[in-house]
Amino acid sequence: MNAMNNKSIDEILAKVNGIKITHKRARRIRVDVAADSLTTVLELIKGQASYVHLSAISCVDWIDDNQFELVYHVWSYEENCLISAHTRIDREEAKFVSVYDLYKPADFFERDIFEMFGIFFIGSPRMEKFILTEWYGMPPMRKDFDSEAYVQETFNWTEYNPDWLQEITEQGGGIAIKPEEIRMAGQLHNMSTHREREKAKKDHVVGKGWKS
Amino acid sequence: MRPENYQAVQLGESNEYEIFIGPNHPGIEGNYAFRLQLDGDIVIKGTADAGYLHRGFEKLMEGRLWIQNLAIVPRICVPDPAPMEVVYSMAVEEIMGIQAPTRAQWIRVMQLELSRVAAHLFTFGGHAATVGMYTPMFWGVADRDLVLDLFEDFTGGRVYSIYNIPGGVRRELPDGFLQKVSNLLDYLESRQDDYDNLLFGNKIFVNRAKGVGTLSKKEALELGVTGPNLRACGLPFDIRKNDPYLVYEQLDFDIPTQAAGNAMARILVRRDELFQSIRILRQVIEKLPSIKGPIRTTIPNPLSWNVQAGEAYTRVESSKGELAYYVVSNGSDKPYRVHVRGPSSMHAVQTLEYLAKGARLEDIAQTMFSLDACPPEVDR
Numbered sequence: 001m002n003a004m005n006n007k008s009i010d011e012i013l014a015k016v017n018g019i020k021i022t023h024k025r026a027r028r029i030r031v032d033v034a035a036d037s038l039t040t041v042l043e044l045i046k047g048q049a050s051y052v053h054l055s056a057i058s059c060v061d062w063i064d065d066n067q068f069e070l071v072y073h074v075w076s077y078e079e080n081c082l083i084s085a086h087t088r089i090d091r092e093e094a095k096f097v098s099v100y101d102l103y104k105p106a107d108f109f110e111r112d113i114f115e116m117f118g119i120f121f122i123g124s125p126r127m128e129k130f131i132l133t134e135w136y137g138m139p140p141m142r143k144d145f146d147s148e149a150y151v152q153e154t155f156n157w158t159e160y161n162p163d164w165l166q167e168i169t170e171q172g173g174g175i176a177i178k179p180e181e182i183r184m185a186g187q188l189h190n191m192s193t194h195r196e197r198e199k200a201k202k203d204h205v206v207g208k209g210w211k212s
Numbered sequence: 213m214r215p216e217n218y219q220a221v222q223l224g225e226s227n228e229y230e231i232f233i234g235p236n237h238p239g240i241e242g243n244y245a246f247r248l249q250l251d252g253d254i255v256i257k258g259t260a261d262a263g264y265l266h267r268g269f270e271k272l273m274e275g276r277l278w279i280q281n282l283a284i285v286p287r288i289c290v291p292d293p294a295p296m297e298v299v300y301s302m303a304v305e306e307i308m309g310i311q312a313p314t315r316a317q318w319i320r321v322m323q324l325e326l327s328r329v330a331a332h333l334f335t336f337g338g339h340a341a342t343v344g345m346y347t348p349m350f351w352g353v354a355d356r357d358l359v360l361d362l363f364e365d366f367t368g369g370r371v372y373s374i375y376n377i378p379g380g381v382r383r384e385l386p387d388g389f390l391q392k393v394s395n396l397l398d399y400l401e402s403r404q405d406d407y408d409n410l411l412f413g414n415k416i417f418v419n420r421a422k423g424v425g426t427l428s429k430k431e432a433l434e435l436g437v438t439g440p441n442l443r444a445c446g447l448p449f450d451i452r453k454n455d456p457y458l459v460y461e462q463l464d465f466d467i468p469t470q471a472a473g474n475a476m477a478r479i480l481v482r483r484d485e486l487f488q489s490i491r492i493l494r495q496v497i498e499k500l501p502s503i504k505g506p507i508r509t510t511i512p513n514p515l516s517w518n519v520q521a522g523e524a525y526t527r528v529e530s531s532k533g534e535l536a537y538y539v540v541s542n543g544s545d546k547p548y549r550v551h552v553r554g555p556s557s558m559h560a561v562q563t564l565e566y567l568a569k570g571a572r573l574e575d576i577a578q579t580m581f582s583l584d585a586c587p588p589e590v591d592r
Contacts, residue, residue: 027455052433053433053436053438054436055436055525055527055536055553056525056536056538056551056553058525058538058549058551058553059551060540060548060549061549071525071538073525073536073538073553077433077447077449077454080454080455082525082527103436104434104435104436104562105435105436105558105562107562108558108561108562112557130262130263131262131263131266131590131591132263132266133213133214133217133261133263134213134214134217140268141270141271147268147271147272147275148275
């Protein structure tokens with residue numbers, strides 16, 4: 001417990017406009033807050049109640065509501081409690097303020113969200129590409145990016161039938177197992193090898209060590 | 213960035229130069245690059261360059277059934293895959309409001325701790341290799357292989373077990389399995405002196421590891437460092453104790469800490485943790501036969517399984533640190549969003565860049581490995 005302040009989270013955050021606090025279960029508190037009050041909430045819980053560890057910033061694309069949801073998971077080493085602060089921002093504008101001044105790890109998470117969802121964080125130190133350095137399309141984690149359509153457009157499907165396989169097939173060999181039988185065949189295959197392995201291992205006791 | 217697209221930077225008339233380490237190098241368990249700006253052999257600035265292992269797991273998971281994703285999640289971290297399945301299953305369970313039966317929880321603890329043992333053995337070898345000692349690498353990998361044999365025995369898979377399922381675990385333990393675990397623990401304990409002589413008390417290693425990559429407790433907290441790296445700075449924090457999950461509350465174990473916060477302290481914390489894991493596993497072996505009951509609760513047909521709308525943030529202590537999943541469901545048969553918070557995303561990017569500043573070039577590989585980062589957790 002913070003010696004200076006014994007107020008509960010509900011008391012600390014009581015004056016924030018339009019806030020909704022839900023105690024989900026032991027050590028988990030959910031806070032729903034408007035976008036313009038989010039930094040206030042983080043400042044209060046960090047300054048007044050020792051929530052110093054930013055565990056993660058998650059982003060959810062609610063495309064039907066035309067909104068992005070940002071979730072700040074903050075942990076207190078003293079209270080052993082996690083606060084998840086949820087807020088929603090406009091999807092078209094896709095801009096928000098950085099919390100790097102409060103939490104250094106925000107650098108990584110904000111850059112990740114910038115790259116994957118295209119949300120620009122004002123004041124974040126490195127709003128640049130990191131993982132997808134050679135990607136120039138739409139931010140891929142957005143719901144309107146269809147990865148399957150992208151694959152169909154970008155790559156050509158070819159049937160795998162090399163010369164060596166054709167030769168074997170002509171001789172009556174090749175892939176003999178029909179696709180519908182593969183599941184069962186796989187099981188039988190595993191069983192036989194397992195038995196063989198067990199037999200081979202019979203004299204070898206694990207506990208006797210590597211040298212034996 | 214692809215190495216072939218990398219353009220060497222001309223830094224004008226000065227002694228400074230820039231080199232590109234990676235994506236394959238001894239400093240890390242996977243493909244990861246690091247750009248260093250150097251003056252002589254002193255690093256002025258290091259820039260992490262990730263993306264070589266990006267397979268878009270989070271996007272893939274949005275297009276697959278809840279149950280299919282269990283085959284994807286363990287692939288996010290190769291050296292320590294078990295916590296991934298467990299934390300994903302726990303998140304789905306929390307959204308559904310169900311709980312795994314007690315027996316399944318004990319089996320999960322066993323799986324997690326075996327995985328931790330395997331991961332730490334791997335790290336010892338890798339860390340030693342960065343200072344030029346290769347014997348611990350052979351020993352570590354050989355002993356890890358014995359743990360993998362156990363995984364094969366009880367889950368069917370050596371590395372990716374895909375053994376968990378929301379609501380419990382897939383199969384009952386094979387006959388005589390606990391005896392095999394017990395034998396392995398005896399063997400690992402008998403190796404303690406060997407490892408201490410070869411690695412932890414060896415002057416070649418100790419003199420090189422002391423003073424490398426030193427983090428203070430304050431810096432570690434600011435940079436979001438978790439797990440063994442945080443405990444090596446003197447903060448006795450462990451999610452298994454402080455945010456307990458499964459049946460860790462009923463188990464008796466200590467949280468090893470070190471004060472120095474350098475590479476040596478970090479490997480010593482991992483060494484002590486290995487033996488704490490053995491202690492936990494001994495308790496599991498003793499307790500498990502007396503816990504009867506089912507190994508999983510009934511769940512709907514997994515192929516047409518609509519998980520009710522909701523969200524959950526679950527965390528476990530993996531061998532690397534705080535591993536968390538944020539899972540959102542909108543009531544359909546596929547997750548709406550899965551966010552993976554890997555501990556290495558904090559260690560391998562900001563912390564590493566911070567530690568690289570002012571370090572010497574020959575210490576970079578060791579600094580990287582002492583943080584025990586797993587690049588696929590950054591890339592996902």
